Amino acid sequence: MNSIAIGTFSMTRLSGGQQLAIKYFAVAMVLFVAQCLFGLFAGLQYVMPEFGYNWLDFSVNRMVHINAMVVWMLYGFIGSVYWLVEEEAGTELVGLKLANLAFWVLTLAVTLVVLVYLFVQTGAGEIETIWFINEGREYIEAPRWADIGIVACVLVFFYNIAATFNKGSWSGISGVLVLDLVALAGLYLAGMFYTANISMDQYWWWWVIHLWVEATWEVLVGCIMAWGLMKTLGARRVVVTTWLYIEVALMFGSGILGLGHHYFWIGTPEYWLTIGGFFSALEPIPLVAMVVHAVYDSGVHKFRNANHPALAWLIAHAFGNFFGAGVWGFMHTLPQINLYTHGTQWTSSHGHLAFFGAYATIIIAVIYLAIQKARGDVHMGAGLATGWRWKWSFTLLNVGVVGMTMALLISGYEQSFVERALEGSSWSGYFAAQSTHWYMQGMYWREVWGVVTIVGLIILLWDLVTICADEKRASPVLNKATATA
């Protein structure tokens, strides 16, 4: 098909949508680095509060940390979908020029927003601040002008995906994917209004946050996983599609009303204690189903696969999702315990393992698949000359995040006991907990594991740009059934 040697990275091997995907992935990884860097700054302030005081305050570091995360994950998802859409639809992307324009507009907007976060930081208590500087609502801090820009760019994305499937052909996976994207984009609108009423504010805020991560994102990665298992293992389409429907039924069946686990203490009616507790307790079930699916498929295919790093990260995704969201979520989801763990380092422990385990992992897997193709369907299996890099980065990143999670959990236990249970969450009670030995141990160790994480990340980036550069073998062809289905 073309004469460039196997192993050389070349965009010319890729379709238009796939070239665009590579751009999205590149920005995603830059933001991932920014995320971890500012996470380290914020974490440092727990043990060294003088750091950055009055010029790079905790609030600024934390905002950049979590916003960079949300944005890089959205970039990762958009990239993943652009990567697979043409192959899945069997036709070319309908509006590549527009899609490219949207990419640059979005990236420019993100850059501007971050610069304003860092250099303007806050504004006067007026509506203009919310429009132009910072909305001051966790995870969706982007000012209103940027919200509107984001919605416009997402509409371009959505149009491209839906219209491309329409021109080509639909499948079970693409049907679920497109409906899920409608919901995902629609939910964002629930976060785009101002109200003085903090109860109302948080009611709708959770529609965005919870119904994203515990419903629509979960289904989106279900689609990517279904496609990824066909790619890495050669799993059969009918099997992965049936599993996908089962997962959608279980995930939406539990996750939509599971929203109620955020409506225990914000002024909302008391029936949410029962509904939220019950349905959110069921949320781990689909996550178990996903693990079974991934591991079973891998076993059936005897783990023979065309891309070792990608499969490793897909398996990490299945387990990370199960432990981070399923187990760590379940641990504090019943109202009887949430009364004491609500808003403590417990929550942070869960947040880290869940976001990393469920979402960072699968995006990294897709990036490895993308690089394999960009290097001419090169061999990415056993015996790579630089194979230690992906193995070490994989290990350090996973061990680092699990280490942080454990450290935060210990701090969380201590904080729940001392601040929430013994001291009644007063100002002095808060600091009583912050000063305990075990709590502070957790804060130190989080920082240590954080450094491990970022070392893993640096090796990952190094690997992503160099893997298989000198590899001459071609990748073996997997199951013929998928190649044609």
Add this chain to the structure above:
Amino acid sequence: MSDLPRWAQEDVWRKVAIWVTAGMFVVLIILTFDSVAVITAGSERVPAYSVINQRIYYRMDRERGFQAPVIGEEAPLFGTVLTEEEAAKMVSHGKLTVQAKNCINCHTLLGNGAYYAPDLTKSWLDPAWGNEAVRESMMVKFLMDPESNARGYGTNRKMPNLDITEEEARAVVAFLKWMSSIDTTGFPAGFPAIAQEGDR
């Protein structure tokens, strides 16, 4: 395909997925109509903004088994009784300030946010303000200059100066007072509220 049992068929599961999703969504919409009515300011669980004209307690409710806000007699904030509109305007200015200064990325409000600083849900009732007589002015002073008024309780952690004007600080206090009147089903549990006139 047709040799598969029904429970293993793609078609069957597609229908299950669609119906389950639609069903759950409809239930959520119905509950949302009910909940939004209950949390609209001026309802039983989320009082009208003019509640800042009155004293707010956080008392054990024996029947419900946890503490709940109790609205007491008149005790106007900064000594001025406000109309509902004036109160709403002031609380809203406070809320805008809370958003503009990004308080939620250090503090939790109603337990949601960041964990670097104390929960603000019942901050208005915090015993550390000393007593009722000085509370309002202490709060304004603290918000305008948290550095010189720092407590930290043996840690070095301090709130930074956020260039909060006096008007903004007063509005924030109004917002905090109003927030403390929200019925949060007993969160935070065991909160040791400040001593106030009319305590029992």
